[in-house]
Amino acid sequence: MTEVSLPLFLVFAAVGVFGAVMMVTRTQPVHSALYLVLTLFSVAAIYVLLHAEFLAVVQILVYAGGIMVLFLFVIFLVRPPVPGEARWHGGRHVLLSAGLAVILACALGWHFLESAPAAAGNPSALLEGGNMEQVSMTLFRYYILPFETVSILLLVSMIGAIALARKGEGV
Amino acid sequence: MKEQLIQYLAVPMLQIAAIIGVMLLCVMYLVLWERKLIAFMQVRMGPMRVGYHGLLQPIADVVKLLLKEDVVPKAADRWVHLISPIILMIPALACFAVIPFTGTSFEVGAFTIPLVNYDVPALTVTSWVADLNIGLLYFLAISSLGVYGLVLAGWSSNSKYSMLGSLRSAAQMISYEVPLGLSIVAILMLSGTASLVGIVEAQQEAGHWWLFWAPLGVPLLWPQFIGLFLYFVAAVAETNRAPFDLPEAETELVAGFHTEYSGMKFAFMFLAEYLNMILAALIVSVLFLGGWLPVTFGIPGLSELFGNFLPFLGGAGAAITGFFWLALKVFLVLTVYLWLRATFPRYRYDQLMSLGWKWLIPMGLAHVMVTALFMLLRG
Amino acid sequence: MSVVQRPELSLWKRLFLVELLQGMAVTFRHWWRKPTTEQYPKERPKILPRFRGIPKLQDHPDVEGILCIACNQCSIICPDDCITVLGEPRTVGKGKQAKVFILDYERCCLCGLCEEVCPTTPVPAIFMSHEYELARYKRVDLMNDMKELYEPQPTKEYLK
Known part of the structure; x- marks a missing residue:
């Protein structure tokens, strides 16, 4: 990464994580969907920083532009939105998902540390x-x-x- | 570092500011032209009172919208209600980044900004903000985000009419994105690039607009007319304009998704709609009508004649001429847009869906096949 | 209820959208027609002789003094009850003449019955004028007494 793209990466990564956390914690399904769109967007921006413009555009076109709209459509149609209806499910679920997240992060981190030089590929091509x-x-x-x-x-x-x-x- | 900063930060900023300024002005006068043209077609006169033949009417409208009270329904979701016009507006503006307005770039010599004594090195300024090699896909992706603005506006207003309008718009825009994409595929195949600048240059090389691409040299066999038709119909539906204006359907849904909007927020939605119209017309001009190439392009002897109106200005003259031709094409396409609105009644929802899925999508697939076949035959 | 059966379009017409293009041709032709719009305050409509504007009072040179004889017939026939007439002995000759004549334009429906029943000769004392601009800033301005009923309403000329 060049000197310009590192701070940009940090910004987009922070926005992506923020969107993901907000998406999980909202009680209003429409808000969750919106935060998911934000996350998808920051992931697309990170793709651009990695010179994968095509992938970024497809990410926006397919996920943000198509699938999420259908999600919203389904949310509107299936149930009239009642804010505050969904409740926080308490400790057990949090513990379970936190454990799963840690396992996932460890697995991914191990994988990247092991195979980082090989995965770099040929950027000029x-x-x-x-x-x-x-x-x-x-x-x-x-x-x-x-x-x-x-x-x-x-x-x-x-x-x-x-x-x-x-x-x-x-x- | 300083050159880079100017080339990659200051110049694009100025370009963006210029595009936004000019486009907002264009929108204002497009609204006036719409009112005037539809009035003429209905044997009326349209706005006549503000300025000569209503020429200052757009300014009066802007002042009115700025001064209007901003009403938010009590049961509305305030934040989503606030951001949905912005969500509508941003993609509409962002798409202009890849549009090539004219071919020749301007040479700006080195100069010093007075007062602050800042030396600016010599620059080459292009008429586009960014020439992405995935420009066309970028346009498709970004413009597909506009639907969020409509859907969320309808949902957050917490009103039946708005909700119906937004549901309609979601279904309509997703359905018509498919024929929109299919109609573009043939152009991509012909140009061999997705960059909008590259597409116009490919037309320049080919010696004719893609609209008049005659495979196998058969005169009057122009398969891209189908492409233009498909793209145009899909674009009218994507921009929610008559006869596909079901999301706002004023005769049945009051104003559809923007029923509960007023003041500046409404103005934003209005602006976004017209910006999208201009954008669709620009894309039609660039893809099918040769962008900045003169209208006489391809006719032997005439194409050079109208390539540069102001030869004494050199490169700048050619650039201005290119801009003029593009503007003329956009104006004509927009006039057809308005002409459709003045002519056709609104489609019913089931008619809209069956037109999209049963006619336009098969037509688009067939169009891609036929173009590919012709290209193969020619080798 | 009758069911309209539209004729089935031929393939040729459906394939080339002939009817849609015909529709567009119609609007295109209309584009070049002269607009029928009347730029109202600038251009005034041409008023036909039998146009019924707001009722006014008039005198006639053949009759000396006030033409209205305060017979009260207009007040009686008025469906909106908007006319009030009070009489006094004529200043010249026999009979009565109007002393007070109040017409409430706010209620008047411009039916013209008052003009029809008016018995005065050679012309009716109350007549339907050609004035039609009734907008006022105050409701009270719509109550017109005899003096105002004799005067023609001044028309403002608009240049644009």
Whole structure:
């Protein structure tokens, strides 16, 4: 990282963590969703700092622009928002999730410390073309079969959702 | 360090300030042009009283909106109610960063700022803030965030009409993002780049606008007309304009998502809507109509003639000419936008959805296929 | 209730959006028409002779003195009860003449019945004038006495 991007990274990381904490602690589901959007955004910004512009844009386009809007849509439709209805669930859940978080952090940290030099890759190749070309080459040349398989999986789930939604209509 | 600071911080700041200033002015006069044009089409005159033929009407409107009382409903979620106009506004403005307004860059010689005696080195100022090599994707991603403003505005107002409007807008904008993206894919394939500057340069190299891309040299076979149509329809729906203005549907939902907004917050929403319109028109001009290239581009003999109106200014003259052509194209596209509003009644919700999913998306897929096929055949 | 069956459009018409383009052609043609707008305070509408504006009083050169004979018929027929007439002996000749004549424009519905029943010759003493600008700042200004009913309302000229 260059001298400019380190403070930027710290800012975005702080915003991301702040958003994540706020998202978990809000009682109003819509507020939680908003804080999640904030977190997704700061993660996208960190991707930009890592020269993964394509990934950052896809993160915003798909997660922030698409999926989170659908989340909000579902929150609006499923239950009328009653502020303050959700309650703090007390010690046991906090302990459990804190334990899980610590385990996850340890695992990730160990992994990165072990394999940090190898994961760096070739930054000069990545800088070309916002790595859109690299991503598409990898996706559509080397991993075309898994990619198509995943698409079929998504298609199956879509058809399944339609079938469930229109049950009893004689379809 | 100092050069870098000026090149990467001061110049973009000035560019951003200039773009925001000019765009706000454009929005003001776009509103006036909308009122005037629709009035003409309804055999009326439109605003006539403030200034010559209502030319100062936008200023009066701005003053009115600034002075209006800001009303927040008692049951509203105050913070979300406050930030949703801002959420609407920021993506609309941020998208302008990647738009190339003209091709030639300005050469600014070294000069000294008086009073503070600050020496500014010689600079090359481009007409775009950033030429991202993922510019088009950036535009798609950022403009897809505008929907949050609408959805949250409707939800936070705690009103039935607003809520209905915001639900409609969420569904509508997500549905129409798909044909919007599909219509752009063909242009990406033709240009081989996602940078908006690169797309215009590719058109310059190809010798014609992408709209008139005739595969296999067949005259009058212009598949990009379908692309333009798809993009335009999807963009009208994305910006919630008539005939797809269901989220605000004044005849059924009062004002839809912004029913409970007044004063400056309402002005922000209004601004964002018109900024998005200008943005859509700019993207149409850049992708399909050759951006800053003259309208006569591609006609032998004429294209050079209109390339530079002010040859005595050199590079600056070419830049101003490019800006003029882009502005002309944007103006024409926006006029078509308003013309649609003056002509068509609003779509019903189910019609909107079936148009989007049953017609535009298959058309978009077919369009991509056909373009790819033509490109393959040509080799 | 009748069900309207719209004719099925041909494929050609549906494929090229012919009807939508026709609609746009209509609006395009209208764009170039002369606007029918009347710039009201600047341009005034042309008033036809039988236009019923607010009722006013008038005299006639053939009749000496006040034309109104205070017969009270207008006051009786008025559906809004907005006319009040008090009479006094005529200053010239026999009979009565109006001493007080109050017309409340706030209530007047401009029906013209007062003019119809007015028995005076050769013209009705109360008549429907061609004035139509009734806005006032105070309600009291809408109560008009005899003096005001004789005077034509001054019209303000607007230049823009």
